[in-house]
Amino acid sequence: MNAVEPGAPGEPVRADGPGRPDDGWRRLHPATPLLRGGVVLVAIAVWAAVQLRDVWVTILLGDVLGEVGRVPEDPAARWVFSNVGLALLIVLVVIIGILVIGWLSWRLHSYRVTADVVEEREGIIWRKHRRARLDRIQGVNVERPLLARIFGAARVEVSVAGENANIRLYALGSATANALREELLAAASSARAARATEGGTDPGDSVDAGRPGVISQRLQELTSPELDSRLSTPDSLVRMDLGRLLGSTALSLALPILMGAAVIVVPVLLTGQWGVVFLVVPGVIGFGAYAIRRVTRSLRYTIAGTEHGIRVGFGLLSTTNETLPAGRIHAIEVTQPLLWRPFGWWSVRINRASRSTRDGAAGQAATTILPVGDSDDVVRVIELIVPGLDLRGALGGAGAVGLDPRAPEYVTSPPRARVFRWWSWRRNGYHLTDEAVLLRKGSVWRTLTIVPFARVQSVALSSGPIARATRLRRVSVHTVMGPIVPSLGAIDVVDAEHLAREAESRTLVAMVSQR
């Protein structure tokens, strides 16, 4: 059953929606218009103040300056000055109008969760009614921008497969957001039946038990990376230490900075015109902002397996907490920028079926699941993402990631593939397991791509004229669109046909077990 019945799990947290009808529709946090429109209001106020500062100065300080009755130069200001009553009336009407619109949009924006779908309806003039099937949920993202955190509110984004198909609820009370997430994830990971038998053990029940003071509750929420610290959070698999974060950020920026510096320094040396140096100021500011953003967003990075899926959290001031139900990750790529190699650092990206508007860890696209980690971290994260894939057992852990270029488990390119892969032909190869195919590529920029067979859409075998002359083939494993395009070129024709055939048949096996 869903949580709309009295006494059902999650019932106490619906105190947010006063006057709620009984059909299960719930409203958002009452501060929603303020949180959504607050920035705009402040901007308008600042603009008005700046535009009419002569008027303010004259009104407030006219006596002091001895300029009572002086008419300002600005025509707009002059009009305001001569029609003070009318101007105030207009301001009042505008403010009331904004308040009414804000209140109306809050009244008309509601959502509900039924047995099969989550629904959202909003809009004053153009009504929008969106439904998402619970079994199509790709992830639930709970984000708390700094402003919302102060109000104890959160933004919930329910990712659904497809472009721009997500349901965004901003803002919800923290406790409501938390309960909603649990409810949706329980449904999405088809744990509904299990939960129904447990009865009232839902974490939502504890929310107003011995309700603490508002201030201390806010403080607790501010200091806790999770929405509700009383929920038992599993320990993070990865410890993000500050040194590694700073070092990796600096190194990933080092190359572009050096190149930029070269572009600037050479003309300076040639012409002796030092003024050129000022051209780099915007670039320096940009790099600095990127670095600071990356560090603050990754600072409290956590990744852990929960009963409803993989939970990734990060952020210092504005926190984000995303949960991906099991099996919603279509491809994984482990990469290593060149300068990270001496330190053994890697980053992990994923392909997923939904597009989130929100940024992921480190201010990168939402597809980066691990901004930086050593090879042990990477192995742990991959084993969490692809259950059943035993990287350590089958491939000796680090060898799979690529520290050992000659791991014997990989079928690699033949020596004649040097035509296409001069540096990396020894590394360029694949390894098949029952769960996934592993594609290892690149000698300078090392990558390892992992595609679970349960998510493969189709398999292609292709070749161009030179590849045919050298009996080499390319195998592409098609997954949903994303930053990763899994494909392995310059493989011997026999090995490539074997890879394609095995990928096809193992995909079919995985599909059967999925149904």
Place this chain on the structure above:
Amino acid sequence: MTEPNPVPADGEWHGVAPSYLWVDLAGQALTLVVSAGATVIAPLASGVAWLWALPAAFVVIFGTSMLLTPRRVRAIGYRLREDDLVFRRGIMWHRQVAVPYGRMQLVDLTQGPIARMLGLAELRFVTAAAATAVTIPGLPRDEAATLRDRLVALAESRRAGL
């Protein structure tokens, strides 16, 4: 309509209709006329002789391509296996794709003007991956419709979650 069942799931390679050659040739001829026509204006207007090189190059490239088209059309084929559809095309740039029936999200049947005159249609298969990009051209209209209905039914019965 009779039920000749023109597309058995026998695992055999099926080619496309030989008349598809004319659809392909017409498309190339049209591209040639447009591109050569656009580049022919400059030498005509200016009288500079070497500017004729560009339209000449178009004629040579498209001419060679059109000469090879019969072979290319013969190389297009598809095969219905027990659980997936295999499509292949290309001689120089060969590509072979296997699409499990359960992964097909929708099957499109389209007809261009020349294909319609010849009674041909093409089937486009859409999966969750844009890279799949499988389009079987040059199928007789009835065969295409039958194949589409069969594949949609197969996809429905074997659909796996996304």
